[in-house]
Amino acid sequence: MTYLRHLEACNRFDPERFLPLLLAGRRVGFVRRDNARALEAFAHLFRISSDAIAFADGIDGAEAATAALGEATDGLIRAGVFDKRRGELFAVTDGWRGPLLFELDRGAVPFFGTRSYGVHLNGWRPGADGPDLWIGKRAMDKKIAPGQLDNLVAGGMGSGYGAWETLLKEAAEEADMPEALTAQALAVGAIRYRTELPDGMRDDVLFLYDIQTPTDFTPRNTDGEIEDFRVLSARECLALVRETDQFKFNVNLVLIDFGLRHGLIAPEDQDYLALVEGLRGSLIRGGR
Amino acid sequence: MTYLRHLEACNRFDPERFLPLLLAGRRVGFVRRDNARALEAFAHLFRISSDAIAFADGIDGAEAATAALGEATDGLIRAGVFDKRRGELFAVTDGWRGPLLFELDRGAVPFFGTRSYGVHLNGWRPGADGPDLWIGKRAMDKKIAPGQLDNLVAGGMGSGYGAWETLLKEAAEEADMPEALTAQALAVGAIRYRTELPDGMRDDVLFLYDIQTPTDFTPRNTDGEIEDFRVLSARECLALVRETDQFKFNVNLVLIDFGLRHGLIAPEDQDYLALVEGLRGSLIRGGR
Numbered sequence: 001m002t003y004l005r006h007l008e009a010c011n012r013f014d015p016e017r018f019l020p021l022l023l024a025g026r027r028v029g030f031v032r033r034d035n036a037r038a039l040e041a042f043a044h045l046f047r048i049s050s051d052a053i054a055f056a057d058g059i060d061g062a063e064a065a066t067a068a069l070g071e072a073t074d075g076l077i078r079a080g081v082f083d084k085r086r087g088e089l090f091a092v093t094d095g096w097r098g099p100l101l102f103e104l105d106r107g108a109v110p111f112f113g114t115r116s117y118g119v120h121l122n123g124w125r126p127g128a129d130g131p132d133l134w135i136g137k138r139a140m141d142k143k144i145a146p147g148q149l150d151n152l153v154a155g156g157m158g159s160g161y162g163a164w165e166t167l168l169k170e171a172a173e174e175a176d177m178p179e180a181l182t183a184q185a186l187a188v189g190a191i192r193y194r195t196e197l198p199d200g201m202r203d204d205v206l207f208l209y210d211i212q213t214p215t216d217f218t219p220r221n222t223d224g225e226i227e228d229f230r231v232l233s234a235r236e237c238l239a240l241v242r243e244t245d246q247f248k249f250n251v252n253l254v255l256i257d258f259g260l261r262h263g264l265i266a267p268e269d270q271d272y273l274a275l276v277e278g279l280r281g282s283l284i285r286g287g288r
Numbered sequence: 289m290t291y292l293r294h295l296e297a298c299n300r301f302d303p304e305r306f307l308p309l310l311l312a313g314r315r316v317g318f319v320r321r322d323n324a325r326a327l328e329a330f331a332h333l334f335r336i337s338s339d340a341i342a343f344a345d346g347i348d349g350a351e352a353a354t355a356a357l358g359e360a361t362d363g364l365i366r367a368g369v370f371d372k373r374r375g376e377l378f379a380v381t382d383g384w385r386g387p388l389l390f391e392l393d394r395g396a397v398p399f400f401g402t403r404s405y406g407v408h409l410n411g412w413r414p415g416a417d418g419p420d421l422w423i424g425k426r427a428m429d430k431k432i433a434p435g436q437l438d439n440l441v442a443g444g445m446g447s448g449y450g451a452w453e454t455l456l457k458e459a460a461e462e463a464d465m466p467e468a469l470t471a472q473a474l475a476v477g478a479i480r481y482r483t484e485l486p487d488g489m490r491d492d493v494l495f496l497y498d499i500q501t502p503t504d505f506t507p508r509n510t511d512g513e514i515e516d517f518r519v520l521s522a523r524e525c526l527a528l529v530r531e532t533d534q535f536k537f538n539v540n541l542v543l544i545d546f547g548l549r550h551g552l553i554a555p556e557d558q559d560y561l562a563l564v565e566g567l568r569g570s571l572i573r574g575g576r
Contacts, residue, residue: 096561163555186551190564207555261549263474267451267495273384276478280568282576 001242003259004271006252007278010193013201015286021112022054023065028092028101030113030286032200038081042072065102073108082111082199090116091159096205103159110200116156119167120254121185121209123152123175123219124234131234131262133255134219136174136226138248145248149240150226152211152219153177154251163187163207174226175219185211188261191253192281208254234264253279289530291547292559292566294540298481299571301489306574309400310342311353316380316389318401318574320488326369330360353390361396370399370487378404379447384493391447398488404444407455408542409473409497411440411463411507412522419522419550421543422507424462424514426536433536437528438514440499440507441465442539451475451495462514463507473499476549479541479567482574494538496545522552541567 019036021029031039031053039046039053045068047054059068076082086106092114093100109116123134134152138145155170157163167185171177188210194203219229232240238259241252257279259265265275274282281288307324309317319327319341327334327341333356335342347356365372374394380402381388397404411422422440426433443458445451455473459465476498482491507517520528526547529540545567547553553563562570569576 096555097558187554188549188551190555190561192565205561207560209551261476263476263497266475267384267478270385272495273478273493277480277568280565280570282569288570 002271003238003242003252003256003265003269003275004278006241006249006256007193007275007283010195010249010253011278011283011285012196013194013285014196017196018113018201018286019048019051019053020286021114022052023101024055024060026094026101027287028114030201030203031111032113032196035081035111035200038076038079039072041079042068042075045072062100062102066104069102069104069108069112073105076108076111082107088156089159090114090156092116106156106158110197110202113201113203115203115205117163118154118156118204118206119163119170119209120151120206120251121153121167121171121182121211122188122254122258123211123213124258125213125215125231127231127233129233129235130264132231133234133237133258134175134213134229135232135237136219136221136229139225139227142225147227148248148251149246150248150251151254152213152229154254167207167209173223174221175229176222177217177219181214181217182211185209189257191257191279192284193250193253194284194286204250206250206254208257210258234258234262238264290559291526291530291540291544291553291557291563294529294537294544295481295563295566295571298483298537298541299566299573300484301482301573302484303574305484306401306489307336307339307341308574309402310340311389312343312348314382314389315575316402318489318491319399320401320484323369323399323488326364326367327360329367330356330363333360350388350390354392357390357392357396357400361393364396364399370395376444377447378402378444380404394444394446398485398490401489401491403491403493405451405493405495406442406444407451407458407495407497408439408539409441409455409459409470409499410476410542410546411499411501412546413501413503413519415519415521417521417523418552420519421522421525421546422463422501422517423520423525424507424509424517427513427515430513435515436536436539437534438536438539439542440501440517442542455495455497461511462509463517464510465505465507469502469505470499473497477545479545480569480572481538481541482572492538494542496542498546498549522546522550526552 018030020027088106089103124131136150140146153171153174157166171182306318308315376394377391412419424438428434441459445454459470
């Protein structure tokens, strides 16, 4: 099997199956055509045509759009279209670190197909055969990817949090890492994917960090999201990535990126350029 | 000033100013429209129309295309369109590690606008303020970028050489590195750009390597291409990248990539995603 299949699996997005969501003429999300019907109940909030969903006239600023999405979120939950609020607001901006367009509940993000940002931290230490990696096993009661393998730390970026603040917060919650330790993490790049999921889609940017953990460090999960942590050699992780689906879908991409940056996947691999470019959006359809 | 200006400078390619060069219906290069006139003398080799240059009927395999380009190269040199053969063949393939399409002299590559591959090696060692980098100053008699700053090792990939073989060869020539030392280099990714230059264009993929050099190592140039080597902190290099044009045009990109991978440029930079994606082809026009 190939590494590339994971990039393809994370970029299963066919714009034909979705309607662009427009705010003041700008695309800010994608709603799957079959989901769009559920928005017909909110004619005062959205204008739905055969080729787009636009916020209704007068809804053109951040405050109005946020209020409209909040009302729609509650209505969609009542109608059973999706579960519940996650109780965490995500900010949708005009490009990375651009002006705020609106906020919406995290639970509504897949339905509206808005861009979201997250952080993933590779915890590594020198091993017998190159770097070893700290790998978490996700709790069996997680809604997404229960029991699958994960990075040392990962989390979505809530409204008001930057990448670095999210990293510090998630590292404390997920791996009991004191801030002074997490502060040794290095930013090492970012990856992108856009893919259809049962509940809508994900249009994700993940900021990636590496940290060389001290020998006396053992992560300890504090929020119940991770069942246990183990140490696997990075080569072993990459073999699992290649041959199995034990890792959470997007963690495969983070590990492929780790392999590309640490000499574990080399230009002699026929897919090398497709991997390097595919992690940064070359497979994305429907515009940037 | 910004890092991004270097990515823009390395992606100044306007497809409108060029004609695609077609082999058996596939685009294999780009010839600038004003240069295309010089090919009219070779009507038995090329069919020139207002929207493309195609190899003449019957020239559809690697051997025939290589012969045609060799004949055209000699004719163009006689006509004074470009200087001389470089005496080194570059292979043009159907994608990275794909089947050979044809070979042509390195000196003819900008004129025909074919894809070429190269390697760059960042030599680093731990410094007082993060990594220090070995930086070469290019000889004043180099045709390209005389006197400008360069990586420890860099070179184009000749026909028959893979990325790793090119690295070993260039490291020996440019920095007197024994093979056992160079073998410690790690593949760390690749960057792409496509840009117009006075003699035509460059459509380059650079495979990047990092090596942590031992304390007793000092590079010594053996092929006259580098005047001297110096050690600068990576932060100092990035300040020079941002504020000056002392580095060779594409070396700026290699150093920006180094900064992105080593935590020296972080997501808090407004241009972060534009840099990450721009280094992997998001700014390229005219198709992949």
